[in-house]
Amino acid sequence: MADVTAEFFDRLAERGIVPGFARTTGSVRFDLTRADQTEYWRVEFRRGVVTVDRAADAGHAADCVVRTDASTFDDLATGRANVMATLLRGRLEADGEPELLTRFQRLFPAPVKRDMATSSARTIGKRRG
Amino acid sequence: MTAPMVRILDGNTFVVCDERGDVEASPTEPTGLFSFDMRFLSQWVLTIDGQKLNSLSTDDLQYFQSRFFLVPGTGTVYIDAKLSVIRERSVGDGFHEELTVLNHQSEPVELTVRIDAASDFADLFEVKDALKKVGDYATHIEDGRLHLQYTRETFKRETVISASAPASIDEHGLTFAVRIEPHGSWTTDLDVVTSRGGRVGTFAKPKYGRGAKQARPNMERSLERWIADAPRLECDLGQLTATYHRSLVDLAALRFSPPVAGGKSLPAAGLPWFMTMFGRDSIFTSLQSLPFTPELAATTLRVLGDWQGSRLDDFRDEDPGRILHEMRYGEMAAFEERPHSPYYGSVDATPLYVILLDEYERWTGDTKLVRDLEFEARAALNWIDQYADLMGNGYISYKRRNEQTGIENQSWKDSWNSISYSDGRLPDFPRATCELQGYAYDAKLRGARLARLVWKDPAFADRLEREAEDLKRRFNRDFWLADRGYFAIALDADGSKVDSLASNNGLLLWSGIVDTAKAKSVVAHLMGPRLYSGWGVRTLAEGEARYNPIGYHLGTVWPFDNSFIAWGLRRYGYKEEAARIASDILDAATLFDGRLPEAFGGYDRALTKYPVQYPTACSPQAWSTGAPLLLLRTMLGLEPIGDHLVVDPALPDSVGHLELLDIPGRWGRIDAFGRGRIAVEGRGAKPSGGRGAAGRQR
Numbered sequence: 001m002a003d004v005t006a007e008f009f010d011r012l013a014e015r016g017i018v019p020g021f022a023r024t025t026g027s028v029r030f031d032l033t034r035a036d037q038t039e040y041w042r043v044e045f046r047r048g049v050v051t052v053d054r055a056a057d058a059g060h061a062a063d064c065v066v067r068t069d070a071s072t073f074d075d076l077a078t079g080r081a082n083v084m085a086t087l088l089r090g091r092l093e094a095d096g097e098p099e100l101l102t103r104f105q106r107l108f109p110a111p112v113k114r115d116m117a118t119s120s121a122r123t124i125g126k127r128r129g
Numbered sequence: 130m131t132a133p134m135v136r137i138l139d140g141n142t143f144v145v146c147d148e149r150g151d152v153e154a155s156p157t158e159p160t161g162l163f164s165f166d167m168r169f170l171s172q173w174v175l176t177i178d179g180q181k182l183n184s185l186s187t188d189d190l191q192y193f194q195s196r197f198f199l200v201p202g203t204g205t206v207y208i209d210a211k212l213s214v215i216r217e218r219s220v221g222d223g224f225h226e227e228l229t230v231l232n233h234q235s236e237p238v239e240l241t242v243r244i245d246a247a248s249d250f251a252d253l254f255e256v257k258d259a260l261k262k263v264g265d266y267a268t269h270i271e272d273g274r275l276h277l278q279y280t281r282e283t284f285k286r287e288t289v290i291s292a293s294a295p296a297s298i299d300e301h302g303l304t305f306a307v308r309i310e311p312h313g314s315w316t317t318d319l320d321v322v323t324s325r326g327g328r329v330g331t332f333a334k335p336k337y338g339r340g341a342k343q344a345r346p347n348m349e350r351s352l353e354r355w356i357a358d359a360p361r362l363e364c365d366l367g368q369l370t371a372t373y374h375r376s377l378v379d380l381a382a383l384r385f386s387p388p389v390a391g392g393k394s395l396p397a398a399g400l401p402w403f404m405t406m407f408g409r410d411s412i413f414t415s416l417q418s419l420p421f422t423p424e425l426a427a428t429t430l431r432v433l434g435d436w437q438g439s440r441l442d443d444f445r446d447e448d449p450g451r452i453l454h455e456m457r458y459g460e461m462a463a464f465e466e467r468p469h470s471p472y473y474g475s476v477d478a479t480p481l482y483v484i485l486l487d488e489y490e491r492w493t494g495d496t497k498l499v500r501d502l503e504f505e506a507r508a509a510l511n512w513i514d515q516y517a518d519l520m521g522n523g524y525i526s527y528k529r530r531n532e533q534t535g536i537e538n539q540s541w542k543d544s545w546n547s548i549s550y551s552d553g554r555l556p557d558f559p560r561a562t563c564e565l566q567g568y569a570y571d572a573k574l575r576g577a578r579l580a581r582l583v584w585k586d587p588a589f590a591d592r593l594e595r596e597a598e599d600l601k602r603r604f605n606r607d608f609w610l611a612d613r614g615y616f617a618i619a620l621d622a623d624g625s626k627v628d629s630l631a632s633n634n635g636l637l638l639w640s641g642i643v644d645t646a647k648a649k650s651v652v653a654h655l656m657g658p659r660l661y662s663g664w665g666v667r668t669l670a671e672g673e674a675r676y677n678p679i680g681y682h683l684g685t686v687w688p689f690d691n692s693f694i695a696w697g698l699r700r701y702g703y704k705e706e707a708a709r710i711a712s713d714i715l716d717a718a719t720l721f722d723g724r725l726p727e728a729f730g731g732y733d734r735a736l737t738k739y740p741v742q743y744p745t746a747c748s749p750q751a752w753s754t755g756a757p758l759l760l761l762r763t764m765l766g767l768e769p770i771g772d773h774l775v776v777d778p779a780l781p782d783s784v785g786h787l788e789l790l791d792i793p794g795r796w797g798r799i800d801a802f803g804r805g806r807i808a809v810e811g812r813g814a815k816p817s818g819g820r821g822a823a824g825r826q827r
Binding site: 110 | 282283284285325435436442443456458459462465470471501505
């Protein structure tokens, strides 16, 4: 299987300038575990310019550290999973400045087509009671 | 019978309990300790020698704190109690409860004091449905603490309960063997801590300890500072001052600090069930409160900008540039059984975002934020034309892509039957409601101002202005019902005009999209007997097939709606009408002790004498809390022009003399004065015209 995570970061590194990140400064490190191994990716945003560092290790500090397993990240990188839902489910943790993960999540691709939940109900907006 | 409910909250952690302080959740009683959209306690019941207690009184000390005075007994016949019990509870990262038992006898007593505790870990969405849970429950006792746990895959929620006094702990609660000397007392502290996911054990203690005096602060400003920093209102009409104070306190309680906002807060939608980010509600409330607490707007703009849509996602109704509708943090959002992670199914929040950004700059002069958010504002403006024009006819319309759990009506009247023809038929989707076109028009003009002033892009500004003018011209042709003299509430999917008369016409005035020649007729309808109840403008006019004075969006009067209609009336020069609305809504506020409900019945004022509250579970509601603030702005005619604040008062005569002191803005602080000169008492009273003093800068 192709390393979809590496492809995702490679594409990001190739872009260099990411629209919408002009006001974002900071770094995010992704610690991705696969079996007993952890691979590290460090992404830095500075005035709209993004750099990706593959050789980083756990000693390489970042403003936000995101920990998850490599297969979950594969899903995020290919649009099979959503960051916020994954975070709420406890499959992903973020330490440091979580705003940076919020900024970062917009870089993930659109979801692949999915079956929606089965329940259907009339919506009543915000009324409750 | 439903017992009175007591609610206290801190951010999105809150307790709903009965007047004894007990929690006994059932499908019909949505009580409990809730945090991040999950229930952490569904049972919390105090007994003494196996008997429940009776309530003597309940004090809501602050929005995060209550005190319950209780006595043993059957509750049918009052006998002088030999014991009394005080529970004082403060919510924050769970809650802290100080439980005291007093012995009023001249001999010692031995008692068994018991707290029964349990949690069903229901998602807020399923609280009333009693759905069967997918995950596993576990209970264990460790280091003198009772742990209640719920696990579904990697999703973990835990409640940890402990006491300061010696207790025997079992899986269903805590028992205290208590001996109290004559005229003595016994006390224990009970700590209930909530924890989430990988964060189990993050909080060793709830936020408040004994005496509840020193909280670990989570808001950037205390309530006292919050009040002190807001403008001061002095007014001959004491009830208006009281309503103003109530609004400020409630707005403080409604501050919500999302986990990603760096400790800054924005207004949540309603207390307690809607303590979360809502695009529309947070924006409208920020607009209402701009002259008073402008920093709420700044946080709203930043956080909604951070979460702006970036991709096409049918489940979440997300598009690039779209501003979110609602964020939720519970199990059903986590497992994508609901789309709120976040959900983007609102069609008005995106143009309103640009409107708020411009209005914020006009008040504060904070061009830095406008520069920082240039990308977001441009993406929002782009969304209007590229993603929201579903029919390709140059108008914003909506049709949900998530057919299962998405919202059908995606503007503010979001109940399923809110948009109808005069004869009651519901139009098809996509639907283009009229106020959306007004917002688009206003957003383009305001975006043009920002493009010229801050982004230094005059070509973009010119383009936006041309588009706005074209939109206004087409709108006044395509939505206008010439024979009726008002604008259609919507265009149907086939382009037909949906012909019912609704309050949406008032929001059009606020946006400025109405041709001046048509305004007089629109105003006559808004203030006429079919729409105007005497307390305010109804959502839907009397005489429409679906009109119902207690239908959610079908005839009720919404204070929020009316506050923006009043602003629109002033924009078109209808000062007396704006003062009339302000006077009537503020009269209603007084009758609700200064706290306006979300909506009240559309019954004629002459019929009921008293506004009938629409029964909803959320109070206070953010944009109702903001309504008196916007009405104050409207009555005083406050408008930032360049670096100055123009004051042009048009006050109802009942107000008398009014001063709003230390209004913050790009001018520093400024005072505004006015005197009520517009007669609004009684129907048909002739307005005498308003005049007042101008502002005083210092």
